[in-house]
Amino acid sequence: MILLLAALSAGPIAKFDTKPPLSDYQSAVKLEDAERCLIDLAQAPAPSVYRQPDRPNDVMLLWFKAPEGGGGALWRIDLRRDGNGTHVKSWMPLKQAADCAPRAG
8 A cells, every 4th residue: 555655646646746836826615615516527537536634624636647548647636725715726727627716806
């Protein structure tokens, strides 16, 4: 299990840590509502959702290419519960993703 997690952190997930997000902002939408909306996006396949027991206020969503397309991660969105809203870090260019958690204000 530890080897699998080490391989994931050095592979498709970690590549996003070396490039700036396409958007980084605060939304008034609750974390659970933003997550549910992103999972249900009609324009994209359902993402893989990652949580850690010691970080209940953080969620990472990853969309992977089909295996025939190389299997790598296409997009990533990190959500963090922040007060009454959600902090959004997105490496997803789709406008539809912003519709799930619009900028506050």
